[in-house]
Amino acid sequence: MSDMSSRIETIQAVAGFHEIKPVPAKSYDQIGEGYGRDAFGIRTMRERLPKDVFKSVMRTIELGERLDPSIANTVANAMKDWAIERGATHYTHWFHPLTGATAEKHDSFLSPDGQGGSLAEFSGNQLIQGEPDASSFPSGGVRQTFEARGYTAWDATSPVFISRGTESATLCIPTVFVSYTGEALDKKTPLLRSIDAVSSQAMRILRLFGTDEGVSRVFATCGPEQEYFLIDRRYYLSRPDLLMCGRTLFGAASQKHQQLDDHYFGSIPDRVQSFMVEAEARLHALGVPVKTRHNEVAPAQYELAPEFETANIAVDHQQMTMQILQTSAPKLGLQCLMHEKPFAGVNGSGKHVNWSLSTNTGTNLLDPRDDTHTNMQFLVVLAAVIRAVDLHADLLRASIASASNDHRLGANEAPPAIISIFLGDMLTDIVHQIEKGSATSTKKGSDMDLGARTLPQIPRHSGDRNRTSPFAFTGNKFEFRAVGSNSSIAWPNAVINTIVAESLDHIASKLEESVGANPTEAKLKAAVKKLLKQIIKEHKRVLFDGDNYAQEWHEEAEKRGLPNFKDTVQALDALKTKKAKDIFKKYGVLNPVELEARYETYIEQYATKLRIEADTMVSIASNMILPAAVRYQGQLATAVAQTSAADVGCEELRASLEELSDLVCQLRADCSELQRLTHEQRAMEGHDAAKFLRDNVIPAMTELRSVADTLENIVADDLWPLPKYREMLFIK
Ligand code: ADP
Ligand code: MG
Secondary structure (H helix, E strand, O other): OOOOOHHHHHHHHHHOHHHOOOOOOOOHHHHHHHOOOOEEOHHHHHHHOOHHHHHHHHHHHHHOOOOOHHHHHHHHHHHHHHHHHOOOOEEEEEEOEOOOOOEOOEEEOEEEOOOOOEEEOOOHHHHHEEOOOOOOOOOOOOOOHHHOOEEEEEOOOOOEEEEEOOOOEEEEEEEEEEEOOOOEOEOHHHHHHHHHHHHHHHHHHHHHHOOOOOOOOEEEEEEEEEEEEEEEHHHHHOOHHHHHHOOOOOOOOOOOOOOOOOOOOOOOOHHHHHHHHHHHHHHHHOOOOEEEEEEOOOOOEEEEEEOOEEHHHHHHHHHHHHHHHHHHHHHHOEEEEOOOOOOOOOOOOEEEEEEEEEEOOOOEOOOOOOOHHHOHHHHHHHHHHHHHHHHOHHHHHHHOOOOOHHHOOOOEOEOOOEOOEEOOHHHHHHHHHHHHOOOOOOOOOEEEOOOOOOOOOEEEOOOOOOOOOOEEEOOOOEEEEEEEOOOOOHHHHHHHHHHHHHHHHHHHHHHHHHHOOOOOHHHHHHHHHHHHHHHHHHHHHHEOOOOOOOHHHHHHHHHHOOOEOOOHHHHHHHHHOHHHHHHHHHOOOOOHHHHHHHHHHHHHHHHHHHHHHHHHHHHHHHHHHHHHHHHHHHHHHHHHHHHHHOOOOOHHHHHHHHHHHHHHHHHHHHHHHHHHHHHHHOOOOHHHHHHHHHHHHHHHHHHHHHHHHHHHOOOOHHHOOOOOHHHHHHOO
């Protein structure tokens, strides 16, 4: 063929990628200097705000007091000056609609001065409240377009920041987004409410133990680890499935994938390191404390982790991180894929959400300390988490449900859909002791002798890790590992906070009831012992330290009565139960209308994503794969005709032609069937549509893919119209 297929041209171009100059390495000083430069954080506020105003804002941030509106003008003015000095021309109320992304609508600082010129203005009112029309965001029926008024309101607990494009800089104000009637239309409002709820309940526990001195608030803390793929952007642009859906809908496995485990923690390819440096520098400027980078298990997969922060800020920073990863990659000719399962057959990507509770004075309530068995307050908080996860495993499962995460959960890379808790040897031992009566000892770690005298002795932890557990205790925090790489962490965080608030409430109430508000130490200890024993007895079924992938566990979990919602359609039902309505209402996190709106929005998102995937599959199969296969069929047919005309035996060639012709017919038939099914579901809505897509359209997609992937291995390489797995995953 004279015109080389674009796929092969791309391989050659990528192989010569060194035209792309890596960014010069940034020195420690350069990074240090720029750290937090684009965030109006506490340090900047202290410098820029009058003392009394600064103190007033800090009372909101640290003590959770209501914001004093009379300071708004002063703060707004300082922010405006600071932002303009840094090149900003516009401001925006930045919020988290239910799409899972963030939203912004920019307004200029400039207003006409009435004399033909302009002046820069930004008032307290503009800081505190916005009114984007924003009627096209999903509201799950809370809001009709004819009553589209919605408000954004400043969340002073998360720093404003400057978002930079190539030629633009915009002051972004973290806000919540609510309807005219005050219903939460976003992910942030329930999160903030849940943070309040867990704080109030945790404070009651501290008061009982007398550890509340100087403490005014308990924060949920969060450190989210982000996994992602990076591939050459030219491959991305020549795959309609990646472009439309963020994942490959077709693609035969490459011969080598991750069998050798040679990518995990491997040396980071040069271009990828340049990308990481670029993204990290931008994140550091925003005050996002990114810390760790490494190669992940799948080829072309990487991970980034920040230091933990209070949950609210961590959630904002996480959204900023996803955005910066995505916008930094094209600068190096790369595309960052955040989808949970961009490539079949290799690991997908998740987000490990590390979570704990900490006082505003910095005490981690999940720090077991030495002699853990004597640390009653820790054991109470631990018991609260165990009880919460057991009672509301269904809500946790629902909080991470999405069409894309369905590919990952339960596959051999992510925890199964069964929610259980890993505690590790030391805590498991203590929990056993509690159950039997009382805990009297703590298993200790030991020193390890490494054999060679030149090596240091290193301490061994008292328990190993377990990578297969969805909710694992990892030293001084829990790690919720089932969250998808693409999802906002606001909702899972809100759910954890709410269910733990309920259990802390339960424990505090029981203890207050039995010992009164100011108990003696002995009395309290006895009451705690009794209550812990009861909680462990009732909820120990959720504890599991073994291999979560093993079939035996799935059977065992069923015997224990643990829920196993295998897909999003099943999982989301948890939001419709009375139990869910009650708990979200009781802790003021979501009223029943708001909760219902989330169900409606998430089920609709599931259906919409699947529809787009099915339509994209039909398009690729009929416009790209079928034509390629038919071309090859023609070549083979010509070869067969010419060979037999030359009177040479060609049985094998004829067999190949027959095999190919069968597959082509099959592809055509499968494609029509998928198209028919997608038409059929168009008449359905909500849950019915989602269920139909799950039960009928997904199997038809799987069938079509399998035929297409077989063809990929048969059709001549130069005719194949899509970049192949081995190219996307291995040419760096
Ligand atoms: P790994 O999961 O591999 O053990 P790390 O120990 O580095 O990795 O921790 C992972 C994440 O957990 C980091 O983002 C870290 O900041 C976060 N983390 C550590 N302590 C806490 C805590 N008390 N609360 C919330 N997150 C935490
Ligand atoms: Mg981890």
